[in-house]
Amino acid sequence: MIHDFLVIGGGISGASVAYELAEAGTVLVLEAETALGYHSTGRSAALFTRNYGGPVVRRINAASAPFFAAPPAAFCDSPLLTPRGALTVAGAGALDLLPALLALSEPGEEVVEITPEEALARAPYLRPERLAGAVYEANVADIDVAGLHQAYLKGARRRGCLIETGAAVTGLEHAAGVWQVRTAGQTHRARIVVNAAGAWADQIGAMAGAASVGLVPMRRTAIIVDAPDGLDLATSPAVDFVATGAYIKPEAGKLMASPGDATPTTPQDARPEELDIAHLAHWIETETLIPVRRISHSWAGLRSFTADEAPVVGFDPRIPGFLWLAGQGGYGIMMAPALARFAAGLALNGAATPDRSGPGFDADSISPARIGAATDG
Numbered sequence: 001m002i003h004d005f006l007v008i009g010g011g012i013s014g015a016s017v018a019y020e021l022a023e024a025g026t027v028l029v030l031e032a033e034t035a036l037g038y039h040s041t042g043r044s045a046a047l048f049t050r051n052y053g054g055p056v057v058r059r060i061n062a063a064s065a066p067f068f069a070a071p072p073a074a075f076c077d078s079p080l081l082t083p084r085g086a087l088t089v090a091g092a093g094a095l096d097l098l099p100a101l102l103a104l105s106e107p108g109e110e111v112v113e114i115t116p117e118e119a120l121a122r123a124p125y126l127r128p129e130r131l132a133g134a135v136y137e138a139n140v141a142d143i144d145v146a147g148l149h150q151a152y153l154k155g156a157r158r159r160g161c162l163i164e165t166g167a168a169v170t171g172l173e174h175a176a177g178v179w180q181v182r183t184a185g186q187t188h189r190a191r192i193v194v195n196a197a198g199a200w201a202d203q204i205g206a207m208a209g210a211a212s213v214g215l216v217p218m219r220r221t222a223i224i225v226d227a228p229d230g231l232d233l234a235t236s237p238a239v240d241f242v243a244t245g246a247y248i249k250p251e252a253g254k255l256m257a258s259p260g261d262a263t264p265t266t267p268q269d270a271r272p273e274e275l276d277i278a279h280l281a282h283w284i285e286t287e288t289l290i291p292v293r294r295i296s297h298s299w300a301g302l303r304s305f306t307a308d309e310a311p312v313v314g315f316d317p318r319i320p321g322f323l324w325l326a327g328q329g330g331y332g333i334m335m336a337p338a339l340a341r342f343a344a345g346l347a348l349n350g351a352a353t354p355d356r357s358g359p360g361f362d363a364d365s366i367s368p369a370r371i372g373a374a375t376d377g
Helices: 012-021 055-069 092-102 116-122 145-158 198-208 274-287 329-349 369-376
Strands: 002-008 027-030 081-083 086-090 111-114 133-137 141-143 162-164 169-175 178-183 187-195 216-225 238-241 246-251 254-258 295-305 312-315 322-326
Touching (some): 002 178, 012 329, 111 116, 145 162, 187 198, 246 274, 274 295, 312 329, 322 329
Parallel strands (some): 002 027, 002 187, 086 238, 187 322
Antiparallel strands (some): 086 133, 216 254, 216 295, 312 322
16 A cells, blocks of 8 residues: 555654644554654643744744634544643843743733732742742643644544554655655555654654754753642643743642753653752742642653754655654644644645645745755855
């Protein structure tokens, strides 16, 4: 059998593009791990915020917003978003960082300045002596990451998509318009390969003979701790500390905290470093009133970035039938609906169509050709 599309990777990127492609052709998804979404997707506690990331990412977030607000009929059984709100706080030495956030405000997506007293009312675990200024964004929401991922997978299967786990790709060859994709067990054939391999996307590209797009996997640490007594987690906002990029947010009846670290590493099954966990626990007790009596859970995830921190989506400029869908950094869950539709438009039509991209979508800003152009320049 020659599949129309073969997607490498079963995380949120692979699952979402498989769902879109399966509406119009035969699709096979190959996932190296025995569990789908094992790495970045399965370790994400994402928020949807239009104002997160650089200009390119923010435009993609805006294009994804309608999908999150009104998913396709029968796509999921419960809402994908739950209102959360986001509070960004600054000490006296970081007040100059807040105006840039306020400048992102727009009608319907307001970012407003609030007083330290108002910030403390929203997040009473903050230390008053360390709080000099704050801004608040009401429209930020929790994303049901697991629900979104599973909905894409179930929808793809309903449309006839085949999914194989434990199927690491070991080789790719292209001849006579068809890809031969080898795994340990067998060889699959497809007309178009979609490289949605996350932190391993450059390695897959190398197997196909493509030039590197310069992906750098970054390790991010997170822990779960008990919330202070009396804290209403349902109404508590996510809190970002603008000076460091650290953040705290409610998660499954407790609080999740991360230093916002981005430690370059190699593609791997990321594990948190004990020293990073210790530093994070100390930071929580220094910067907040939260007592860290017990760490319920700790983990690390990979976020893969290009040099300009924009994703890489499009056909390789040198390798026929090889479509990149990688480099989503820390924004992959938010961007998934728009990027999947955009990539599917490319795969099906050779160009993005209005119904498969989104308002303000800029193909050149995410094309893999831009990487080569920057290198050549």
